Amino acid sequence: MIIGSDLKKHSKYFEVIEHFKTQVYTYFPAAPRYDEFQLFLKTGNRIVYEDKYFERRKQLTYLGLLLLDDPANQKYKVKLENLIYSICNEFTWCLPAHVDIDKEFNCKEKKFTLDLFSTETAFTLSELYRLLGEVLSKDILNLMHAAIFQRVINPFLSEKWSFEDKANNWSSVCAGSIGISALYIMNDSRDRTIILSRVNQAMKVFLSGYGKDGACLEGLNYWQYGFRYFTYYSDMYESQTGSHYLSDTDLNKIKSIAAFQQKMYAYERTVFNISDSPSSMVPAYDLAHYYHLLFPKDVSIPVSDWAVNELLDHCGRWAPVIRTLMWEKQSINSKNNKEECYWLEDIGIYIFNNKYLQFLSKGGSNDEPHNHNDLGHFIFHFKEQPICIDLGAPQYTKDYFDDKRYDYIQASSKGHSVPIINGKYQVDGEGIFSRPIVYDQVNQLVTYDLTRAYENNEIDSFNRTFKLSPEVNRLDVVDNYLFTVHHNQIEQRIFFSKMEIESRTDFQLIFRNRVIRTIVTFSTYIESYKTNSFKYIDHFGSEKEATMVSIYAKNIPCKYKMEFSIQCFEI
Missing domain, CATH: 2.70.98.70 (Beta-galactosidase; Chain A, domain 5)
Incomplete structure (x- = not known):
């Protein structure tokens, strides 16, 4: 569970807060338009729509942390509530590249597609729902709750989704985000049990995509993406339910997977960029510190440090920001010059x-x-x-x-x-x-x-x-x-x-x-x-x-x- 007072123990917390203050929108970040959505279908262009979509998610993260830091701040509250209201009324939370047109457009009854970003949106809103439940207006809380159920929980319950059987980042990000949303906003019930059981199985499928060497076929950036959401869910599942769904064999493989990052850094921020990985990346400090505590002999802390303007990624993801502040422990980093x-x-x-x-x-x-x-x-x-x-x-x-x-x-x-x-x-x-x-x-x-x-x-x-x-x-x-x-x-x-x-x-x-x-x-x-x-x-x-x-x-x-x-x- 995320605790606001624990975040403040991080040595860079107040520096992060001051930086986030400078990033809060002056003009309301408008939702992408229909013609911008159509660009992908007509020309294949993803950038125009996604730039607007991700800017709104960035603002959701900036304002969410700022209001958590200063719950009495009415300026942040009003801006955040307006943004949440707008996001909950977006036509779709799914990106054009992933949307099921027959579900969302060519239909008499509106349905919703589950993709990486629709489920991540639910994750973020459900965590804000829990963390800011005493701060946000009741109407906004009800809207968040209803939107998460309508757009993610109910669609997941209504059918089997292809990502549940994909041994890549989709299984962990989509299923993990849904599982966390269920843990946050659902009471213990038959439906929640069904969701968690399916999510646990999807996480097993995700692990099956790795061999004993712990290497990610998709490259380091997708290792970060998939392994993060696997870790976020597994950590929360254990803390919320008090039970385990992973076997000893799984844990041995997880140790190898956790060590993949340190192998793929040539030096500092420079990556051996196989597959679609970029050549320079900010390390996943949250994962390094989390697994260093579990496997201190096998998982090392990255040598380089992060700057406050690097904490939030280009997609505006809330979860890594909070968990980096929550999980990163103060350590002495020494450059490793051994062969x-x-x-x-x-x-x-x-x-x-x-x-x-x-x-x-x-x-x-x-x-x-x-x-x-x-x-x-x-x-x-x-x-x-x-x-x-x-x-x-x-x-x-x-x-x-x-x-x-x-x-x-x-x-x-x-x-x-x-x-x-x-x-x-x-x-x-x-x-x-x-x-x-x-x-x-x-x-x-x-x-x-x-x-x-x-x-x-x-x-x-x-x-x-x-x-x-x-x-x-x-x-x-x-x-x-x-x-x-x-x-x-x-x-x-x-x-x-x-x-x-x-x-x-x-x-x-x-x-x-x-x-x-x-x-x-x-x-x-x-x-x-x-x-x-x-x-x-x-x-x-x-x-x-x-x-x-x-x-x-x-x-x-x-x-x-x-x-x-x-x-x-x-x-």
Whole structure:
């Protein structure tokens, strides 16, 4: 249970309050319009509608905490009640990208869709209902109660929802938010028992999406999202009911899942950004502190700290703000400079991290949630500088979650550091996977069988080996091909951060930035290579720039080996 006086014990609490005061709206945040909703259906654009939607949720969080801090403040009360009244009268709490048109528009009787954001809205309102029950007007409390039942509780009870069987963030966020809402506003009853039983089962499904290595197939940002709501619900279920729904086997897996975050940070805020994860993220401090208390030997506290303007995310989520203030304990953070190696077997990821080199190689499958066709791809940093990069995710559109997903360079193998073989890219789908052949932690070496990554009858086998030499800051990549025919063609692509070209020869390319020189050496068995600087738009709409190096080999025989190395030096 959230207790206001406990929040005030956090060392940054009053700084947060002062910051939130500066963010309270001057003009009422209007609801998105119908034509803005239609934009997604007509053009695939999500941003226009979602910007307004999320601004209202941000204000809900700002004002909710400010009124909890100062219950007698009439200005905050009036603003919050007006906002709650408006949100409770929104046509839908669901985003256009997720709404069931037949339920909400093409119907004679209005019904409601349950998605991530409709259920999160219910979570926020139900917690505010409980925390501010003595402060808000009775009419507003009744409206909140009725809206949560009408839009979330009753629809959940009325049918089985697909997210209950999804082994990804949907099961935990949707079901967890519904379960918390039920615990807050429902009396102990048959209906509440039914809800909690279904939510508990959905949480089991969520856990089934993780292997023993605790790795999240969706990347670190979706690990934060899904694991947060799993944790919020599990913690509240236990505290409110006094019972457990998780087994000892579940708890062992949870320990591994809780340690995933620390493995996926290359350094400070920089992330090994597989799948749709961004390259820089604020750590989930709430989860780190919560699980550090449970598993102190296995879960560490992030080295970096958060600023008050980072506490609230771009979607305006209430729950992580409150739980960060509630759960974060004062700890001494010391930078860990020891060498770390991780082999995440279930997801096929190898990570090496010391004070000089930060490296990740990607195996797994091309049938993952938020999938990228990236088998054999790698990320390589030196001295906390990005060298070989992942382009991350584009801005979300309708097409990106439809059959045009792999038209986007960020999701296609053409946008990853993997080869194009006889003009063909990697494919996605069930059965498209890599298989680790060798993993040698002592020698920092891993070999993947990537034959199944390409639907190409001309390939008999394709293996890729990564060999790190930390003592000289070098990465060697060796590709071994066995074709069924002669006269094959390969274009090997490598994606680098934006750097200047210092010099080039037939078989060597030297990049540099302000502090690092990077030498790329190619096999003498190639025909040529070229460089291409290009711009792209990231998930948040910012323009980024990168350099692509394409290595060409033509008319190659049945058996062929392509090699290249990347070595870094401080200037």
